[in-house]
Amino acid sequence: MRPKQWVKNVLLFAGLLFTQDQQHAPLHWVKAIAAFFLFCFLSGLTYYVNDLLDVEADRQHPKKRFRPIASGRLPLGVARVMAGLGIPALLVAARLLEYDLSGWPAWKFFTAASLYLVVTLCYSFVLKHLVIVDVLVLASLFVIRAVAGAFVINVPISEWLLLCTLLLALFLGLSKRRGELVALGSASPTRAILKEYSLPMLEQMITIVASACVMSYTLYTFFSKSQNGQSRPYLMATIPFVIYGLFRYLYLSHKKGMGEAPEATLVEDKALLVNILLWALVALIVLRL
Template sequence: MSTPAATTQQPGLVRALAQAMRPYQWTKNLLVFAALLFAKKFVGPDAAHFVLLSLGAFAAFCAASSAAYLVNDVWDAAADRAHPLKRLRPVASGALPAPVAVVAAVALAAAALGGGLALGRPFALAVLAYVNLQIAYTVVLKHVVILDVLCISASFVLRAWAGALVLGVAFSHWLMICAALLALFLALAKRRHELVEVDNAVAHRPSLADYSPQLLDQMIAVVTASTLMAYALYTIDPRTAEKFHTEKLVYTIPFVLYGIFRYLYLVYSKDGGGCPTRHLLTDWPLLLDVFLYAVASALIVSGAL
């Protein structure tokens, strides 16, 4: 027979666990659908099968990423308590006991790997690589200047690569380059926000001592130009036109331009950049731009336009 106190505590614990799993961050895992779009697997007689495979891949990465966030929160609990916002995280605040978070992380990682094996050994290895990368990032790599943002970029590339593996299609070099550069852009903008906007930033992230606003601004400028150039070259590549039987993909460049410029506006004019996923979910011009880009790309790739 449960006591009233235990009954009251249980919903609070479940709520804290759900919060620590960071479901709003699952938007990053939408990158696994890139191969579905650019390999044209969302049309044709087997489209439903490929869509289900991509949905399974998305679910596996959601479980894996939530496991990684739980491990990170347990590992960084002491440092998070010194951060003005991170101190409110469930583990740091004490709302979620560390042992419960560890058990949940192991269960989620096991579910991700088990689901990955059901989708194929190559995909499961990609999930395993992602989990190991996230653990290495939490323990060591996020404290090493430049390697920290490269590690974040690699995690996005792994998502895109896994999306191709689950469908059994070749992993486009263009997709890899664009995913890596876009992730670098977001990671550098986040580091800039932490350095400029967060009080005592170096205390909770020592690698920030090796950055400066000027260095980050230059790196952001380089990566921004590289991202736009890489995507533009992809759209006009003769092999792209041959693959999709159209040269119209170039007309999606304005959406990419606007999206990047809008994000730069949020970073430099609105002191944003601290959480890319929250911007995507709350900034309606950016959300609308991403939606229109996805629709336009799907229509062009499928031959409807």
């Protein structure tokens, strides 16, 4: 279930973080945490499906051949049963999570969780074989996480949140593809899609997306308003953290060869982790002013 990948689901707290000017009941925090764990298990079970489909290719990969399904430590039948029973159970839980003291609201969080599942399965079966589309689809999954986090606590979704999330996800996805190519070196790719990419092309894409990401986040801090319509100029204090984070990630990717696994890089590099925590702390303080 790749728990190292679960760090991606922290995005479900974005809606809670960026609406700190509102009065959140304790139930909102409980539901946000529950939604986080639900997406962790849902994404984990979709990895079962992905690894079942890629089992033969993974067995030819120098690292992926050690995965439980590819190595034979997890029998294929057990993996199929876990995915077949676990995924429907989690969708039921997603609907139950929407209940609050006022009753049953619209099926928003359930729809977001279902869309995440559908998009992930489409990626595993077809879309991961389409150049550029594969990275765009992976980025869309990050956006769905952010949307789901807003839906579960019933807060408005900022278009800036969606745009910044999409661009950051594209940056990480393209950097991952670059890292995979660098790790392969002169060896033949075990994944056909990697043959469609080249380092110069990916580096140009990364430059474009990183620039757009900084600009979008900067504009967000310029125009962000509280629930009562007041501007929040002090949010601009978080811009240096975003710039440093992107630059630090590029440094780790180019000089340390850590771009192949974004989820590991984000939590294993102390400077990057401290930067993310400081960004969250400053944003929380500013938004509560």
